[in-house]
Amino acid sequence: MKRLFPILSILTVILLAYALYEALVVAPTDALQGDVYRIIYYHVPSAWTAFLLFFINFVASIQYLVRAKRSTELAAKWIVIAIGVVGVIATFIPAVQHSLPTGMRPSAVATTVLLIAIFYFLIGRWFAGDKLDMLAVTSAEVGVVFCTIVLVTGPLWARPVWGIWWAPGDIRLTSTLVLWLIYVSYLVLRRFSNSAQTQMLAAALAVFGALDVPLVYFSIWFFRTQHPQPVIGGGGSMDPRMLHVLLISWLAFLCFAFLVCWSRFRLESLHREVEQAHAMEALVGAGASKTSLPLSRSSQ
Amino acid sequence: MNSLWSLTLATLVKDIRLEWRSKDALNAMLFFSLQVVVIFVFSFDPLAEESRHIVGGLVWVAFLFAAVVALNQTWARELRNQVLDAYRVSPAPANALFLAKALGNFLFVVVLQALMVPLFVVFYNLRALGPGWQLIPVAGLGTWALVVNGTFFAAMSLRTRSREIMLPLLLFPISIPAVIAMVAGTTAILTGENSAHFYIVLLLTYDVVFTTACLALFETILHAE
Amino acid sequence: MTEVSPSISSTIVVENVIKQFGRFAALRGVSAEFDAGRFHAILGDNGAGKTTLLRALAGLARPTQGTISIFGKSPQAACRDIGYMAHPSLLYDEMSGMENLRYFARLYGISGDGRCAEAIRSVGLDPTLIRGVGQYSQGMRQRMSLARSVLHDPKVLLLDEPFSNVDVHSAREMVQLLKGRRDTGKTIFVVTHQAMLLEEIADEFIWMEAGQIVDRTTSVDRGANSCRGVL
Numbered sequence: 001m002k003r004l005f006p007i008l009s010i011l012t013v014i015l016l017a018y019a020l021y022e023a024l025v026v027a028p029t030d031a032l033q034g035d036v037y038r039i040i041y042y043h044v045p046s047a048w049t050a051f052l053l054f055f056i057n058f059v060a061s062i063q064y065l066v067r068a069k070r071s072t073e074l075a076a077k078w079i080v081i082a083i084g085v086v087g088v089i090a091t092f093i094p095a096v097q098h099s100l101p102t103g104m105r106p107s108a109v110a111t112t113v114l115l116i117a118i119f120y121f122l123i124g125r126w127f128a129g130d131k132l133d134m135l136a137v138t139s140a141e142v143g144v145v146f147c148t149i150v151l152v153t154g155p156l157w158a159r160p161v162w163g164i165w166w167a168p169g170d171i172r173l174t175s176t177l178v179l180w181l182i183y184v185s186y187l188v189l190r191r192f193s194n195s196a197q198t199q200m201l202a203a204a205l206a207v208f209g210a211l212d213v214p215l216v217y218f219s220i221w222f223f224r225t226q227h228p229q230p231v232i233g234g235g236g237s238m239d240p241r242m243l244h245v246l247l248i249s250w251l252a253f254l255c256f257a258f259l260v261c262w263s264r265f266r267l268e269s270l271h272r273e274v275e276q277a278h279a280m281e282a283l284v285g286a287g288a289s290k291t292s293l294p295l296s297r298s299s300q
Numbered sequence: 301m302n303s304l305w306s307l308t309l310a311t312l313v314k315d316i317r318l319e320w321r322s323k324d325a326l327n328a329m330l331f332f333s334l335q336v337v338v339i340f341v342f343s344f345d346p347l348a349e350e351s352r353h354i355v356g357g358l359v360w361v362a363f364l365f366a367a368v369v370a371l372n373q374t375w376a377r378e379l380r381n382q383v384l385d386a387y388r389v390s391p392a393p394a395n396a397l398f399l400a401k402a403l404g405n406f407l408f409v410v411v412l413q414a415l416m417v418p419l420f421v422v423f424y425n426l427r428a429l430g431p432g433w434q435l436i437p438v439a440g441l442g443t444w445a446l447v448v449n450g451t452f453f454a455a456m457s458l459r460t461r462s463r464e465i466m467l468p469l470l471l472f473p474i475s476i477p478a479v480i481a482m483v484a485g486t487t488a489i490l491t492g493e494n495s496a497h498f499y500i501v502l503l504l505t506y507d508v509v510f511t512t513a514c515l516a517l518f519e520t521i522l523h524a525e
Numbered sequence: 526m527t528e529v530s531p532s533i534s535s536t537i538v539v540e541n542v543i544k545q546f547g548r549f550a551a552l553r554g555v556s557a558e559f560d561a562g563r564f565h566a567i568l569g570d571n572g573a574g575k576t577t578l579l580r581a582l583a584g585l586a587r588p589t590q591g592t593i594s595i596f597g598k599s600p601q602a603a604c605r606d607i608g609y610m611a612h613p614s615l616l617y618d619e620m621s622g623m624e625n626l627r628y629f630a631r632l633y634g635i636s637g638d639g640r641c642a643e644a645i646r647s648v649g650l651d652p653t654l655i656r657g658v659g660q661y662s663q664g665m666r667q668r669m670s671l672a673r674s675v676l677h678d679p680k681v682l683l684l685d686e687p688f689s690n691v692d693v694h695s696a697r698e699m700v701q702l703l704k705g706r707r708d709t710g711k712t713i714f715v716v717t718h719q720a721m722l723l724e725e726i727a728d729e730f731i732w733m734e735a736g737q738i739v740d741r742t743t744s745v746d747r748g749a750n751s752c753r754g755v756l
Contacts, residue, residue, distance in 0.1 A: 068520075181473035188469060195459035196546065196587075197524035204517045205456070208449075208474055211509055215477040219502055223484050226494045275548070282550040283543060303634065310631045314620075321619050321657075382613040386673065389583055389609045392632035525586060 005262070012255040019245075019252040027245040036160050040242075043153040045250040046146045047176060049257050053143030054179060054210075059123050060136040061206035064199065067129075080120045087113030130272070133199045136206065137190065138264045140183050142257060147180040169224040171217060178216045182209035304396050311400030316407075318377060325373050326408075333366045333412045337419045346424045355424050356487030359417070360479060364446065366412045367405075368468045371450035374401055375458060384458075384522070394519040402444075402451040402514075409443050429492030438489065438496060441503035442482035445510065449474055452514040455521050478506050535561045535596060537582070537681070537712065542591035544577050544736075551577040552588070553736035559714075561596070561680070564707045566723045567716045569733035575716040576611075576685055578733070582714065583609040583683050595681060605633065608679035612686050614670045618659025622669045623652050626676055633677040644672040649698050664695035671699060675706070682706065682713045688722060700726055720745045 023041035030037040066076040090096045091106040091113075127135050154173045155165040168174060186209065190202050238246070319326055340358050344351060378384045387397060420426060428435065450471050457466040485499030537559040544552040552574045559565060567575045580586040581593055584600030584607070595603040609615075616625045626641035635641075642652040648668040658669055667687055674682065682703070688696040696719070704726045707713050715723065720730065724745050732740040732747065740747060 065517075065520075178473055178476050181476075185470050185473050189456070189460065189466070192460040192462060192466060194461060195524045197459075197520075200520055201456055201459065201524060204520065205470065207517070208510070208513060211513055212474050212477060215502070215506055215509070219477040219480040219484075219499075222498050222502070223480060226484070226488075278548045279545050279550065282548050283545065283553050307631055310628065314617075314628050317624075318617060318619050377617060377619075380618065381615055382611065383615050383617065385585060385609070385611065385613075386615040386629060387632065388585055389604060389607060390629070390632040391604045391634075 005259070008255070009259060012252070012259055015248075015252040015255055019249040022245045022248055028239060028241055030242075033161050036157070039153050039157045041245060041249040043150060043157060044246060045253040046149040046153065047172070048250055049253045050143050050146035050150060050176070050179075052254075053139040053146065053257065053261075054183065056123070057136050057139040057143060057183075057206055058210040059120055060127065060132045060139065061203035061210075063120075063124050063127075064132045064136065064203045065207065067132075068200075077121075080117050084114055084117030087117075133203070134265055134268045134272070136199075136203065138261050138268060140186055140206070141264060142261050144180065144183050144187065145260075146253075146257065147176060147183065150176050151180055169220065169227060171220045171224060174220050175213070175216050179209075179213060182212065304393055304399075307392055307396035308399045308403070311397060312403050315400065315404045319404075319408075325370075325376075326411075329366065329370055329408070329412055330415055332369060333362070333416050334419070336362045336365050337416050337423070341423045351424055352426075352491055353487060355420065355426060356485075356490055357483045358424075359420055359486065360442070360483050362416055362420075363409070363413060363443070364479070366416070367409050367443075367446050367450060368471070370408050370412065371405060371447070371454050371471075372464050372467055374405060374451055374454040379458070388523055394522045395515050397522070398451065398455075398514065398518040402448050405447045405451055406444060409447060413439065413443070426490065428489050430489040430496070432489065434489050434496050434500065435486065437500050438482060438485040438503065441500065441507055442478060442485075445478035445482075445503060445506050446471075446475060448507065448511050448514055452518060452521070455518065459524055474510075478503060481506070537561070537596070538592075538594045539578075539582075540592045540594075542578075542581060542588045542593060544574075544581060544586055545589045550736055552581065555591075555736070555738055557731075557738055557741075559712065561712045562707065562710045563728040564703065564713045564723070564726055565715070565729050565731055566720060566727040567714060567731045567733060568718075568720050572735075573733040574736040575733050577736075579609075579683050579685050579714060579716050582681075583607055585609070603681075605677065606680040608674035608677065608682045610670050610674040610682075610684045610687055612689060614658065614666050616658045616666070616670060616673060619657045621655045622650060622658055622661075622672070623654075625658060625669070626673060629673050630676055635677060640676060644676045645669070647675070648672045648702060649695075664691040667691050668695060668699060671702070680711055682711060684713070684715045686716055686718070688717055688719050696722055 019041070023038055027038065027041070029035055062076065066072040088110045091110040097106050123132075123135070151173070154176070158167070159165050166173070186202060186205050189205055190198060193201055195201060340362055344354065344358060375384070378387075387394075450467065453470040453474075454467050456470065457463045460466045481499040481502045484494075485496040485503070488494040488496040488499065539555055539557045539559075542552050542555045543550065555574070555578060567578065569575050577586055581588055582595070582600060584604060593600055596606065600607065616622075617628075620628070622645055623638070623641060626644060627638065630636070630641055645652040648671050650665060650668055650672065658666060661669065667690075671684070671687060674684070684703075687699060691699070700722055703713055703715070707726070707728075715727075717723065723730075728743070730742045730745060731738055732742070
């Protein structure tokens, strides 16, 4: 493991440099926006990475909550399987296929649903017990960082192109802002809580946040249909060469995110080890000088 | 199930009786609400053309302030003599306590709204150009949305430092879709320019989702050490 | 312990309980069995872990490690059989004693004023008093809190420093009340600094130091009749 990290770091740096080169030099200039649009190669991959990390946090939090009781753990597993099966089958039904937004292929939806279910079980397998909580805090922290990048690059992009820093009706940017707020409050809760069950409380908050996200999306979406607003992120289809660079950029960001998460996870793991050692010392230390025998019953 | 509701009712009646006896929170809150309205009136000129469009937002921001101050009081009496320990040790279902507190907060905030709304109507010369009766489901569902999560996060904040700031800090981000719906719905009804139908449905969905989540998780929160 | 022997259901078993608050270990491997129907006084210096042990028995503090079984059930499952009293009164200051007990009776599914009045009378207070509990003297408040904890006639009473700041007369009355309960077969645990009050009444004195039980004696005097060693 120790050798893997530097190797991956070097690879990531190379990948990031390559992505930067592709973004600044190779990618074609946008017909409408000129070269300003190139910030998209930071903006969009950051967003996708942040959403992925927040999703990981959501899955880890749910698993942490349900494992308190065997019955809830089993129930959750069956629900995920049911979602996977129903989701895949549903995409074959014509009525469902027609209601999908244009451009979204049924096979893509089916694959995504399946991947989500598989993801749930993989996380449950790779991260057991306390590691789930470590994963949750890691993904939340790194996710907030990437989310901040999205929120900073968004207005930076909007200003030169559309003349405004922010449009409240922009679904993506506003949803991202709410997500950022939710996860910052999650991190604040973790820091300010002096409960023995901080991890449970935080997991509960993460679940609330996840339930909130689709509602945020719909509320802004409908608001926008009634009050037409400029779309900052840009809609419509993308030149395949641009898409190509975007995906390279995302890959580089994912590698970078992976490295940061790995470091953070290790840090958290070490921190907990130190705490455990201190706790063990407190447990054994002060009492060692006293002779105390385990007593079973009092004599009468 | 029967015992859950009877216990909820008993707890709610107990809380109302306690509040009525001391009246300290209620009086302070009423006066605070009045002040909030007055500050808004001075900050946002009622005679301006645009005020009809922003009044929906003003009213709900005012309600939000008042609600947060009220919500921070939710567990104050229980904290004083560690009464929650008596609850934790008993076989009583935790959700009875939660529902009673949430309903109590709901009634409390509605009383505050009943004071503030006439003031807004008077100062801003409000008239609903759209279907005015729809304001009732918007207000009712919107208030419940704030109160149900607020009661839950108030319980969560019991185990944190800076309790009074933790509540709004946790509540506001989660409440954003509800606030959007409340404000847009109220504005739609007041200006008559749009239909509030979708927002009412959204608020209903929000309420169902989060009431369920709160009921599922409250027991864990109550027993957190 | 794979079999449940018949004696388990009539004892309270604490098995290697460790309770840590971050780096601080309040209970460091407490193991003991307690017979039903006995009066146990828990003694020790501040910070010895007495309150934590009591709260663990009540189900308010979940052990970091180890198990507690009260008549064969976990403390949470045995909540109907447990009555808990602490130094804070666990009562609403603005309500009268009767109103308080009426409400707490509902938590246990008890309706009707009869048992509430009886509980209040049993601690030597007047059920018809309409003053808010917050206006009682400390002694009266402790007694009302005791009434709350015995309201549902629990088999196990857990009392954390019930006599602190209470006048001697009230304290003695409370002790006699507890003796009466013990004589009807209830199990009683009292954490106290005033061991002398329980000298005549307690069946056993449990001494705690630094998160462990260091001694169990039948008299307040630790020299005589002390039990050391494993049976």
